[in-house]
Amino acid sequence: MEELRSRKANSTPLTPLGFLERAATVYGDCTSVIYNTTTYTWSQTxxxxxxxxxxxxxxxIKRGQVVSVIAPNIPAMYELHFAVPMSGAILNSINTRLDARTISVLLRHSESKLVFVDLLASSLILQALSLFPPNTQRPQLVLITDDDDDGGGGEALSSSTVDFCCTYESLVEKGDPEFKWDEDQLSEWDPMILNYTSGTTSSPKGVVHCHRGIFFVTVTSIVDWGVPKQPVYLWTLPMFHANGWSFPWGMAAMGATNICLRKFDGPIIFDLIKKHGVTHMCGAPVVLNMLTNSPNNEKLQNPVHILTAGAPPPAAVLFRTESLGFAVSHGYGLTETAGLVVSCAWKRKWNRLPASERARLKSRQGVNIVGMTEVDVVDAESGVSVKRDGLTLGEVVLRGGAVMLGYFKDPEGTSKCMKENGWFYTGDVGVMHPDGYLEIKDRSKDVIISGGENLSSVELESVLYTHPAINEAAVVARPDEYWGETPCAFVSLKERLTSKPSEKEIMEFCRAKLPHYMVPKTVVFKDELPKTSTGKIQKFVLRDIAKAMGSSRVSRM
Structure with missing residues (x-):
């Protein structure tokens, strides 16, 4: 056996980019993308x-440089997930809900050389670039136009064309269709993706994934979800959100039809399901709630599979969603794992249980998917596994091929979470049930998950502390029927104020400094916030108060 070893024939680099060429070969004349009146086949894509x-x-653009994109779920966004890494560059997808200040910080930190910009985000990106310090090199801009858009895009295009070096379609038209991407020069460990975690503008956490990691999470996610050949996939999950949980590449592997859409609501989703025969879609629990509350909801003629993650879906929402004919699967992942690496693998015997019990079981995060080597809950200090009793809290740890290479420009942050014992420490707090299923109970960093977006309570608190009337501030999650969770701010005011701010005034103060989705939806005034003997604010007390307040029932806008 000693003479048997790795050779070039059996050690070609793992990358999901080859899925596209295979799709063109197998499904070449089949529809790949549908967007309004635009349709492409896999050969065309x-x-x-x-x-x-x-x-x-x-x-x-040179190999290893960062190319960014800020766009909704349109065909260009889908194509860039293949084209950018095929060029040897690293793809950086930017959250379209961020404000100009945050985008400016991320572009500078990533040293992005080129930004593809949707026309409706053109003014936002120009504002972000205007915040660059003097004599700082700015990235080139490419404008993504949209002939199907009727939302004022023409005005945006005419007012900012001069700031863009070219348009997206002009680059496509002049490119070489016989281009050979350097597969032979590729190492599967080469960086492919740079994503930023939410709520980190003061100290950005840029998560870097390699070709090998994206390959692992893509293939195993398809297997775990049981995606068949040629599904019809509706893009209700933003592709900027952890690259759509790896499914841009996964849908190519299965020869899917990708239904792209710029924006959506419940009626639009139901209309597209009927029009295109949608079979699969993903989204945060807020999407499930949107479907159950849609005015045109009715029981589906054929089941639609939904994969949800983020905040655990409430049992009542799960029950209502599945009663409409949707088949809901629940999972867990992080930006650092490039997608969902834990899923609530369903057991047939659970189908015989009452609906409430089925929903309770399905709301758990579950077990590792096939490509994730191991999942555990450990004591944060000793590293020893906690009891599998569903009660003992510990930190969730993971290991497997989908875990990131590390944080960009942050070796200290990388070493803190990727320890020498071979585990990635997520910072999430959970329990392990006797049957080996994980359930998330809290987040050690007090992250709030609202509409599938991670919000940093620390960042929001830092803004609140800049208000001249606020003495103390603490932010926790408050349950919300629609968004899952919303930020709830507890504040105490300074003494001897001539006038006290209202709840609305504090919200407006935050709105001027933060993306709108990070603004607290509730502000509670306290004479003094509860503290430990050492002066630390007792957030667990505030969480109980917020939970007792019930759903915030905030506006969907």
């Missing part, structure tokens, strides 16, 4: 990605 990849070099 393959060719467009090759042309775009070849054109990036003409703009001076």
């Amino acid at each position: 393959h060719r467009r990605c090759l042309q775009l990849a070849s054109s990036l070099s003409s703009l001076g």
